[in-house]
Amino acid sequence: MAFLTIAGLTVPIQAGSFSEKTPAYRGESVRAFDHTLLSGQDGRKRQWAGTTVPIAPADAEALRDAVKNGAHVACTGAALRGLTYTCEVTIESAAFDLGIPDGAGGWTSHSEALTLTLVEV
Amino acid sequence: MPRAFTTAEFDRWTSGKFVTHLDVLIERVSGGVTVMQSYRDFGGVIWIRSARLTPASVDTIIGSGSLTLHRQVGDQSLAPLIKASSLNQDGGVYAPALDFGREIEFRVALTEPGVDPAASDWKVLFQGVTDDPEWPNKVGPVTVPFRDRAGPLSDTYIRSKRTYGSEAGVDAFTVMQQIVDDAMGAGQYVLDDRTSGARFNVTDFPVEGISVWEALEKLALQWGGKRLGQEWNETAGEFRIAVNEPDRNKSLADYTAGPNTYLEIHQISTGGKNLRNIIRGTYLNSSTSKKESVQIPAEADVDTDPSVQKYGPRFFGLTEDASKGIDTATEMTAMVQAIYDDLSVPIIPQEPETKLCWFAQVDDLVTWGANALLYDEAQDAAVLGLTHDFPEPGVGRTRWRVAGKPKGAYRSWLQRAVDIAGLNAIALDDASYTISELDVTSETDTQVTLGWAIGAAVDEVWYAVRTFAMPYTRDYWADVKANVTPLADGVTTLVVAKPAEDHVTLVQVEARRIDPASGELTARVWRKIVYAKDAQAPVIELDDSETATIGTQWLRIQERGIAVTKVEAQTQIGTQAAGAKAAPTRGLGAASTVRGGTLATGEYEQDVTLDQTRFSWITFFLTLETGEMQVVGPFGFDRNKEPDLLQVEVSGKKIKTLADSDGKSLKAYRTDVASTDAAYWEKSVDGKSYTFDVPVPDAERWAVRVCAYSDPVANVTSSTPQDCEDVTVAGPTASTEPVWTVIDAAPPANLDDIMSYTLQADSAPTGYTAEVYERHDTGSGMTGYTKIASLAAPPTTETTYTYDTNWLRNDSGSKLVQYEIKAEILNGSGVVVETQSAQASWYHGTTLG
Numbered sequence: 025m026a027f028l029t030i031a032g033l034t035v036p037i038q039a040g041s042f043s044e045k046t047p048a049y050r051g052e053s054v055r056a057f058d059h060t061l062l063s064g065q066d067g068r069k070r071q072w073a074g075t076t077v078p079i080a081p082a083d084a085e086a087l088r089d090a091v092k093n094g095a096h097v098a099c100t101g102a103a104l105r106g107l108t109y110t111c112e113v114t115i116e117s118a119a120f121d122l123g124i125p126d127g128a129g130g131w132t133s134h135s136e137a138l139t140l141t142l143v144e145v
Numbered sequence: 146m147p148r149a150f151t152t153a154e155f156d157r158w159t160s161g162k163f164v165t166h167l168d169v170l171i172e173r174v175s176g177g178v179t180v181m182q183s184y185r186d187f188g189g190v191i192w193i194r195s196a197r198l199t200p201a202s203v204d205t206i207i208g209s210g211s212l213t214l215h216r217q218v219g220d221q222s223l224a225p226l227i228k229a230s231s232l233n234q235d236g237g238v239y240a241p242a243l244d245f246g247r248e249i250e251f252r253v254a255l256t257e258p259g260v261d262p263a264a265s266d267w268k269v270l271f272q273g274v275t276d277d278p279e280w281p282n283k284v285g286p287v288t289v290p291f292r293d294r295a296g297p298l299s300d301t302y303i304r305s306k307r308t309y310g311s312e313a314g315v316d317a318f319t320v321m322q323q324i325v326d327d328a329m330g331a332g333q334y335v336l337d338d339r340t341s342g343a344r345f346n347v348t349d350f351p352v353e354g355i356s357v358w359e360a361l362e363k364l365a366l367q368w369g370g371k372r373l374g375q376e377w378n379e380t381a382g383e384f385r386i387a388v389n390e391p392d393r394n395k396s397l398a399d400y401t402a403g404p405n406t407y408l409e410i411h412q413i414s415t416g417g418k419n420l421r422n423i424i425r426g427t428y429l430n431s432s433t434s435k436k437e438s439v440q441i442p443a444e445a446d447v448d449t450d451p452s453v454q455k456y457g458p459r460f461f462g463l464t465e466d467a468s469k470g471i472d473t474a475t476e477m478t479a480m481v482q483a484i485y486d487d488l489s490v491p492i493i494p495q496e497p498e499t500k501l502c503w504f505a506q507v508d509d510l511v512t513w514g515a516n517a518l519l520y521d522e523a524q525d526a527a528v529l530g531l532t533h534d535f536p537e538p539g540v541g542r543t544r545w546r547v548a549g550k551p552k553g554a555y556r557s558w559l560q561r562a563v564d565i566a567g568l569n570a571i572a573l574d575d576a577s578y579t580i581s582e583l584d585v586t587s588e589t590d591t592q593v594t595l596g597w598a599i600g601a602a603v604d605e606v607w608y609a610v611r612t613f614a615m616p617y618t619r620d621y622w623a624d625v626k627a628n629v630t631p632l633a634d635g636v637t638t639l640v641v642a643k644p645a646e647d648h649v650t651l652v653q654v655e656a657r658r659i660d661p662a663s664g665e666l667t668a669r670v671w672r673k674i675v676y677a678k679d680a681q682a683p684v685i686e687l688d689d690s691e692t693a694t695i696g697t698q699w700l701r702i703q704e705r706g707i708a709v710t711k712v713e714a715q716t717q718i719g720t721q722a723a724g725a726k727a728a729p730t731r732g733l734g735a736a737s738t739v740r741g742g743t744l745a746t747g748e749y750e751q752d753v754t755l756d757q758t759r760f761s762w763i764t765f766f767l768t769l770e771t772g773e774m775q776v777v778g779p780f781g782f783d784r785n786k787e788p789d790l791l792q793v794e795v796s797g798k799k800i801k802t803l804a805d806s807d808g809k810s811l812k813a814y815r816t817d818v819a820s821t822d823a824a825y826w827e828k829s830v831d832g833k834s835y836t837f838d839v840p841v842p843d844a845e846r847w848a849v850r851v852c853a854y855s856d857p858v859a860n861v862t863s864s865t866p867q868d869c870e871d872v873t874v875a876g877p878t879a880s881t882e883p884v885w886t887v888i889d890a891a892p893p894a895n896l897d898d899i900m901s902y903t904l905q906a907d908s909a910p911t912g913y914t915a916e917v918y919e920r921h922d923t924g925s926g927m928t929g930y931t932k933i934a935s936l937a938a939p940p941t942t943e944t945t946y947t948y949d950t951n952w953l954r955n956d957s958g959s960k961l962v963q964y965e966i967k968a969e970i971l972n973g974s975g976v977v978v979e980t981q982s983a984q985a986s987w988y989h990g991t992t993l994g
Contacts (some may be wrong), residue, residue: 030918051164051258051539054500057516058404062161062500066258093219129920129929 025106028074030113030142031090031097033083034078038137041072042103048143070109072142078121078135087138088115096145110145147399148268148377148504149430154255158502159406163255165501165541166262169193169212171275171289172248174240174358175856182242188232190218192287195536198251199601201293201374202507202530202546202553207358208273208293208375210533210601212249216280216287224280237817243278249291253503253541268503270533271378272384279598284896288598293375294334299358299634301328306353314346317368318388319327321361325386337378337387342372361386367471369479377506381542391508391527391551393486398525403514408542410519412496416548421488422452423460426481428464430473438499439477441485461488473793490519492549495526501541505531508551526592527551532601556568580606580656583671586638595652606632607655620674625653640676643738650675662749676707682769683709685777687834690739691806695752695781699739700764702747711768712749717961719756719777723988726766736873755782760805760922762961779986781805788853789834789927793870795981800837800872804853808833808868810861816871817848829858838848842877846884846978873979882978883908883970887943890966892987893954899947902966906939912973915939919948921964930967939970954987962989 026034028042050067082098091113092098119137150158157163170181184192191875198210198530205421216223222230225241227255251271254262280287307327309320320340345368345579352360358373365388376387425440442450447458461484471477497513504510509528515521526547534542580603585942586596599606607629613621632639632654644650652673686701702709714730717723729749731737737744744750753761764778783789783805792803802811811834814820814827826847828837833853852869854861875884887905902917915936933948952962963986970979 049539054161054408056161056405057407057409057518060161060405062408064162064164064258064500066164066260067539128931 026101028099028101028103030087030099030111030140031095033087033090035087036079037074037103037142038077042072044072045071047071069144071144072103073116073140074103074142075139076137078119078137079135081136084118084136084138091115098140109142110144112145114141115139116141116144147506149379150504154504157257158500158504159257159402161406161440161500162257163500164253164258164539165535166256166266166539167193167196167535167541168252168254168267169196170250170252171243173242174235176235177761181248183288184214187242188221190215190221191538191959192218192223193535193538196251196899197534197601198291199530199532200271200507201376202294202528203372204376205530205604206362206372207295207299208271209296210271210291212289212291214243214287214289216285225278227479231765243275243287243289245275245277247275249273249275249289250307253501255501255503255541269383270503272375283894294384295375296375297312297356298325298329298334298361298386299356301357303328303352303355303357303360306351309350309352310347312348313791317345317347317364320347320350321388323363324352324357325625326373335381335385337376337385339376339387340368340390341392343392344370345369346580366480367476369476369650370483374507388452389508393550395508395510395527397510397511401510401512401514401523402497404516405514407497407499407513410495410513411514411544412494413519414494416492416494417456418543419488420452420491421459422450422456422485423447424481424485424488424644425460425462426464426471426477426484427462428471428473428477430474431442437477439474439481441478441481448454456491492550493524493526494546494548495524496544496546498542498544500543501533501535502531502543502545505543505545507531510551511545511547513547577701580654580671583652585655585673591643593641593643594638595641595654595673597654597671599635600656601654603658605634605657606636607657608632608639609653610639610647610650612643612650614648621649621651622653625651625672629653629655641673643675644677647799648677676841683707683769683775687777687780688739689780689782689806691755694755695805696755696761696763697730697738697752698765698778698780699737699752700749700751700765700777702767704747709747709767710770710772713766713768714749714751715764715766715821716751716753717762718754719759719761720960721756723960729765753782759783764961782935788855789867790851790853790868790870792984793872793982794849795872797873798839798841798874798876800839800849800874802835802837802849802853804833804868806833807855807866808853809860810854811835811837811851812854812858812861813837813839813849813851815847816850829861830854831857840872841874841876846873846875846882849874861910870982871980872983875979882972883910883913883939885939885968885970885978885981888966888968888981888983890964890983890985892964892985893950895954895956897952898953900950901945901947902968902983902985903943903945904940904968905943906941906970906979909938909941910972913939913978914971916969916971917946918967918969919950919964920967921950921962923952923960923962927965952987952989955989956987960989961986 028035028037038100048069049065049069051064053063055060055061094112096110096112098108100108116139121135168183168185171704172179175181180622190415192214194215196212199208199657200207201208205765214223223232225243227233227961228239234240250269252267253270254266256262256266273291274296276290276292278287278289309323322336323335342572361373365373372389374387375384378385425438427436427438430437447453454904505528507528513524515523518783527550528545528547530546532544580600581598583595583597585593607811608623609626611625641650641652652675654671684703688699690697712729713726715723715726729751731744731750733744733746735744738750751763755761755765760781760783762779762781767777769775775779786809789805791805794801800813808830810831812827812829814903815825818824826840839849848878850869850871852867855866883906885904886907887903889903891901898988916932917934918930919933920930934946950964965982965984967980967982972978
């Protein structure tokens with residue numbers, strides 16, 4: 025089983041970079057004046073974040089295309105304990121490796137490491 | 146009385162263990178008929194983001210609020226002018242989902258966590274009519290303001306004179322219903338009569354040129370100060386406009402909220418400041434045509450009045466002119482009695498906050514349980530007003546304004562007083578109590594349009610527009626403040642003409658509110674300065690110096706009418722994140738590193754630690770009194786000692802040149818003739834900034850190279866580090882070779898990565914083409930040029946092109962990117978005959994577009 029698959033695309037993740045964030049809830053749990061906890065939360069939605077290893081621009085574009093416009097996509101893999109979640113994936117940033125000079129004074133970008141956020145729909 | 150609730154519903158609220166579900170329904174056309182559309186599920190999407198509403202209360206007689214909706218989800222948009230959105234269509238015909246004047250209804254359900262609401266769980270919390278939806282900004286929600294059903298009554302004017310009543314007298318409530326039926330249509334509004342005291346017969350009540358709501362208010366006032374407002378009708382299952390008379394003697398609390406239910410008590414005080422126990426009303430008697438007075442207690446009874454005995458004499462006087470409708474002793478006596486009842490006992494105002502309480506209503510008498518910290522005995526206090534807040538999904542809060550016993554009015558009594566102290570007290574920061582900062586929504590050469598949003602709890606908006614001769618001084622504001630007048634209800638824009646040259650126009654807009662609990666008049670003031678068309682921006686002069694480890698930028702600001710209110714600087718060392726904006730390193734009175742001596746008024750210096758291999762940067766940010774920010778810089782310091790040309794711009798026969806701090810001298814010289822040729826030309830100057838005046842004769846074109854050197858002119862050798870750039874300079878009516886007459890580069894809009902550049906050539910002979918290149922620096926030095934466009938012919942009209950840079954502009958970002966756009970014109974043989982460049986730079990975050 026791949027460590028992480030998004031919309032059917034295997035997404036290689038940097039070792040140690042994938043983590044689960046504080047879940048989002050509907051409602052609030054708040055303390056009353058006398059400090060009584062008034063529990064009022066439900067609808068837990070899980071959230072994860074991680075960074076890919078440097079991947080080819082074509083692979084990065086394929087992933088961008090799959091998750092663009094807030095698309096709801098299937099996320100699964102060992103990172104999610106083998107469970108499948110419908111997720112909204114946001115590419116928060118990309119680190120470019122500028123790589124090889126192109127001979128015209130510029131550089132050819134040949135890989136990108138994407139930082140992703142996965143939010144359960 | 147509160148709305149009907151079951152024991153289970155009350156227990157759930159007091160336990161606080163629930164999730165608040167909100168649904169908002171707004172009238173729209175569907176299938177050719179009017180339906181109430183749920184925004185909890187519209188096209189499969191939950192559109193509701195947040196909401197705040199304030200039902201009608203003791204002193205805010207028209208309930209209002211604001212609903213915030215997502216503007217766009219996928220291809221669906223609620224922006225009313227996006228006609229292609231499926232939400233704005235009905236059977237293929239344009240029918241915007243949102244508009245003004247639509248019925249709106251709020252429903253809430255409180256359920257245990259994890260339990261979806263059943264149909265019986267939903268409670269109608271508010272009913273009203275939408276005002277103008279707003280959907281500004283590229284990225285932003287749709288905001289729908291609304292008022293309760295009294296809103297249309299206050300918007301509808303009685304244009305033709307009508308007279309109500311009869312010689313025998315017609316019951317006031319009957320007259321009220323007649324007025325509403327005549328103006329709004331029979332059956333459109335069913336009023337509720339909740340009065341319990343004496344009736345009031347109307348004999349002669351002419352109305353003309355006032356709103357329906359004002360006519361109802363007049364009658365309510367004559368009827369002994371009855372209260373008007375929208376209230377829930379349990380039997381009808383809807384909200385109706387009611388004429389109410391509070392049970393001022395209520396002593397049995399309707400329900401109890403303990404400290405394990407309320408979250409906080411936001412305000413509490415003894416409230417004696419506004420206690421009044423001698424009330425005198427003066428009116429014009431319609432029978433005698435004389436001014437007469439009514440006083441409670443009568444002078445003879447003042448000394449024995451219980452309130453006077455306990456708290457001392459606290460006088461309150463008011464005058465009602467005949468236009469308000471009080472013109473008999475009976476009417477004034479009823480009004481004075483109502484005021485005495487409402488103001489003669491201290492009210493102990495409180496503002497508790499709880500999780501959402503849907504059943505609470507004005508006049509409910511609530512026992513607020515003791516809490517040991519603020520009061521150690523339970524306090525009974527009546528509800529004067531409520532605000533329901535829904536800041537995020539599942540969360541609902543109610544903020545209560547409570548005090549003393551039920552009242553007919555409170556702050557509106559205080560507003561009538563002609564001799565009451567304690568007004569004009571404080572300013573409030575809560576957005577609902579004020580208006581938003583004034584924005585320039587549009588501007589022309591002759592006028593500026595200012596706009597703002599009004600908080601739900603604002604009672605009135607006042608304004609003043611005054612023009613003065615320059616120079617502007619802050620003393621002018623005293624005159625502005627003395628000339629404020631009220632704006633009509635609901636006005637949110639102001640068109641201000643630009644003043645004549647050498648004049649300035651000052652605009653002040655105030656949000657005013659009288660707190661119903663304390664009676665204090667509070668105001669929040671916003672100001673704007675409008676200048677003449679050619680506003681006098683400050684002049685900036687620059688200089689710099691550097692050591693092996695520190696770069697210093699010197700800045701002198703010379704004001705020319707528009708004051709600079711704040712100067713900040715920001716630095717970035719190499720590729721590190723930029724630092725926070727802060728006051729410059731040195732200012733007035735400090736020793737100048739760059740120029741020696743002492744820094745004078747308007748002079749500043751900023752230091753930056755130099756990265757030893759990359760650029761370090763300094764940028765100044767000047768905040769002008771107009772509220773605008775002027776960015777000066779960024780200025781690069783390059784510790785590799787290699788000079789870099791930051792700017793080479795050809796304009797006519799001039800070359801404007803700017804090098805970085807490593808540039809100690811500049812030189813321009815012809816490259817199209819040998820240095821031994823009689824026509825050879827060159828010019829060298831010390832410094833890093835200079836505008837060369839090239840002596841190119843008319844009808845000739847010179848190829849000129851501009852170089853920056855890291856040594857002064859006297860020390861430049863062939864081994865001196867340099868940076869050069871080639872340009873073409875053409876004399877007027879030069880050869881037939883085309884030249885760029887316009888070249889400009891502009892950064893992307895904030896949160897976008899698409900920059901633009903604009904080109905225009907003076908001609909485009911057959912066979913001539915153009916090519917555009919970019920190079921950029923993100924802190925690691927300039928890249929080489931990359932071709933970004935090939936044009937079949939140079940444009941001969943001003944044409945703007947875009948280029949996706951992949952560097953998202955983020956004005957809150959921390960790193961700088963600089964782009965240079967170089968445009969070339971090539972003849973039919975592919976030889977470059979014209980080259981010019983333009984630059985643009987911006988901050989970016991870490992997100993790629």
